[in-house]
Amino acid sequence: MSTEVEAQIDQSLATLRAAFSPRFEAAAGAGGEPALREENAKILGKKGELTAILKQMGTVPGDARKRIGEKVNLLKQEVEARFEALIKTLAASKRDAELNALPFDLTLPGRAPTPRGHRHPVSSVREEVLDIFASLGFAVHDGPEIELKENNFTRLGFPPDHPATDMQDTFWTTSGTLLRTHTSNVQVRAMMSQKPPMAFVAPGAVYRRDDDVTHSPMFHQIEGFVVDEKVTFAELKGTLAEFAERLYGPGTPIRMRPSYFPFVEPGAEVDIGCVFCIQPSGTRRGCSVCKRTGWIEILGCGMIHPVVFEHCGIDPERYTGFAFGMGVERVAMLRYGIPDIRLLFENDPRFLSQF
């Protein structure tokens, strides 16, 4: 009896052994991982075929039971190994399929976290210029845009009823104040409220009654000034040479031409070597921007006039100083090749989005 049962069990095991692998493969092929797991459960599950075979073991004697147990276990391991192998194969082929699917269309636009905003070119230049002077040791000093005549003209040494004021055609307010014509009012305010040494840059809006291709009634200036004992013209030159190299690139030469501003003496205009027609050899061909001279005017400067010191309560014998000022729009126009200053104030989105 027991041998009969044992033989029967052996037979069942043999049948299962022959069948499990093809069944797994068929299931995996037809239904993938879920079908394979289902098939696995049919064999190894609580109600599975192998479990059913095991249950028959109760009717056989001890030693046969042990033998059968070993055989069942062996088969179980074989089934499990096969199952695991197939699961791995399936996962690998799934990974493979995923890796080999069509690539994402990276030509579609990226989804920006926010749309891109644009700094106004005048602001970019302003920040860049201020950064250069900050690195040279200058601090920023603010000043008002609406100013007293005394701070904009008188203390800066503009003689009353003098044609020098024609250089800066002024907007007056009905209360007798004016819209500052330059940021030099900050020089006066700083010198009247502080004691030397001082080294400041003063950026801001200024106003002149001019409106054409190169003049806007409102524009921006950056003024810089240093007051200390024994400040020299040579240092002014050194400061501006350093500035030119940092803003326009190493090796950019500067040239100073004597000029006149009432609040400096000696006064000069500063040209840089044209950055538009420079050749690889370092020579300049001359172009329309520099009017074929090879030089572009970028700022005015000079040694602070002793009369300004006197008006501001600083001893001109003890202290000397230099000052310089530049139009930010002009620097921006040169930098970006903008031909008409009015483009800067029209705020056309097609203009702004270029910067």
Next chain:
Amino acid sequence: MKASLSWLQSLVPGLPGAPDLVAARLTGAGLEVEGVHVFGAGAECCLVVRVTAVRPHPSREGLRLVTVDRGSASQELVCGAPNVPEPGGMVVLAPLGTYLPAKDMTIEPRAIGGVTSEGMLCSEAELGLSTDGDGIIVFAPDFVPPGTPLLEAWPSASDTIFEISLTPNRPDGLGHIGLARELSVLFELPFAPPMPARLAAREHDVAIVIDDGERCPHYASAILLGVNVGASPAWVRHRLNSLGVRAISNVVDVTNLVLLEYGHPMHAFDLALLRGEKVHVRLARAGETLRTLDGVDRSLDGDDLVIADAAGPTALAGVMGGAGSEVKPTTENLFFECAYFDPRTVRRSARRYGMHTESSHRFERGVDHGDTDNALARAVALTQELAGGLLQGVKRVDQKAIEPGRVSLRMTRMTQLLGHAIDRDVSTRVLKSLGFVLDENGSDADTYRVPTHRPDVSREVDLIEEVARVVGLDAIAAVRPRVRPSVPVGGRERLIRRVREEAVGLGLSEALTYAFVAEGDLALLGAPAPAVRLANPLHEHHTVMRTTLLPGLLQAAARARRHNERHLRLFAVGSIFLEGGELPAERPTVAFLLGGERPAFLSRLQSYDAWDAKGLAVSLVERLVHSTPEVVPFEATTRPQHLHPRAAGRLVLAGKEIGQLGLLHPDVVDAIDLDGEAWVAEIDLSLIDIDVPKRTRFMPIAKFPISSRDLAVVVSENILAGDVARVIGAVAGDLAERVDIFDRFQGGTLPTGQVSLAFHVVYRAKDRTLTDAEIDAKHAAVVTAVTSRFGGTLRAWYRQEPE
């Protein structure tokens, strides 16, 4: 100032003829040459030829065939000029190949009515010598042998002209003598100014009375009898034309030549028209008028200095003569005036009448008060040369002596200021050649007398500049500065920069807008009334200073829309100007504008809405101050009129209103032709402190799990989601870690006027794991509170299964 190279060469013998070299030296010394051009370009190719025959053109009316003798050969030309002379007359031929820049024309063979013409007979206009293009140039029959090059016969028909941009401190450069002196110093060449003989004549009988010696210290005059007023010779006309001055008559031309030579304006009166043999230099009297030479009647001001005769004003001193005493072709006797008028007086008069003349330009800057005798003598001599006349008498009144300035120059100071040592010898040589007279020679300092042609020099530093500019600023080596750093003052730049940075980071683009606006725009936008008005605006739409940044942004938006740029994300940062003390209060402000559609990713574009505007405003402030502002809807009574009644909010930070935002009122949109909606916001940056440190303290990470519940209620559409959220938060108390609205829905199966609001509530306790029962009880209380408080019905509430 235009300057003639040939004239300068006559004053500085040996001056190089290379225009670029001269221009470079002038520019390098501070007299900036802005341009160089050739006067009479093309004349160098032309020949003087003799007309030998003239006959009508075979087929063209008005044209003639003119045969000319070029000396070596003859040729026939077609000519349309009305003034072709009889045979024997001399004319100017531009041969084939001549380029005439004045007409941008090259002479080529040209067939006119079947006759080929190989050359052209020229007018003055065609050679650029004057604007006279009515007829060709005609010379007398025996002028020169035929075939003579034009410039040999007429050297004045060609010159090089410099355009010099003079700074206002250099009146001496406004005459060729001053420029020549400068060039003689720069090129170290001798200086040869004209030396007119002193006028030798008795005093004339016209009385000269000067009321105010401050305004007119010197007045020199001369009377010439029996002059022949007529046209000036070619050299005078060419010289004047080349320098941009119209030739009028020999007498007037003489005053202009002297003006261009000495830089000293003069005036010639018709003696017969000076009433009462009297010249009275005085201030205008109440009610007096003067018709100036330009034909304009001017009501004079009590501050105007006039030249009056016995009957009244006859010239506006230093600005313009009067029509009543003008020199005309019939004039026989002249009264010449050469005076020195106070610069400020001349300037005020000129500005008062909006006049800017060659004369006022020079007097304003200060003419040479020491050269009146020379200029007058030169004018008399030139007049006699060109128009004849007999010097009847001269008279000079010196009401006040102008003391020459004396200035000391310390060599140590010069070295210290320039950071560069200049030899004392060099310094002395430069200053002396510029006309300064060395008075005293101290151990370190030299004292100089300032010449009368340099009224700009009054201090030591002026002398230093003179030496430096002549030696050349290039000679001074650049030295790295020793900057002793200062402490920043104000901080507005930093603030504005931070705002700009964050605004750009949030996707806005910066607009640069004018600070002056139209007053009407401020009213339209409900902004404060202007605190600052311009007395002299440039445009009628720029009359007051802005009290809001919006006009500029709206203008930019309207302009963009006109150019079909509809989607706008703009900001502006700058000052607005409000009532203050002596000066207005300048408030740093930022404003932004959203219009059109928000960028979308592969989906339908949608217009900007209230929450875009709110999100942007809140984010901007958050990024600046690290705390979150609230947006509180305006009550109808306090809502600014430029905002839409349905969408207007105050931006509140720590209980303080710092700005406003909302949809632009449709009436405003229409009024400014904005062509579509725009969301706007404006924030007063003076109420924001970007230096508040971000005070972050670490919080222990929650140890116990969260449990979430959702809640959807249908309420009347006038219920505000924020109010519901607040009630949920209040009822849930400490257990609710967060309350988020995740859906707002209207329409569908919902009754009209109802809205479904759905919230997600996250529960968590700090000290324990909450039980479901505990949370369900809390959430039930929340539901009850919401439905009873807002009269809503519960749509659903459910538990979210943790993953």
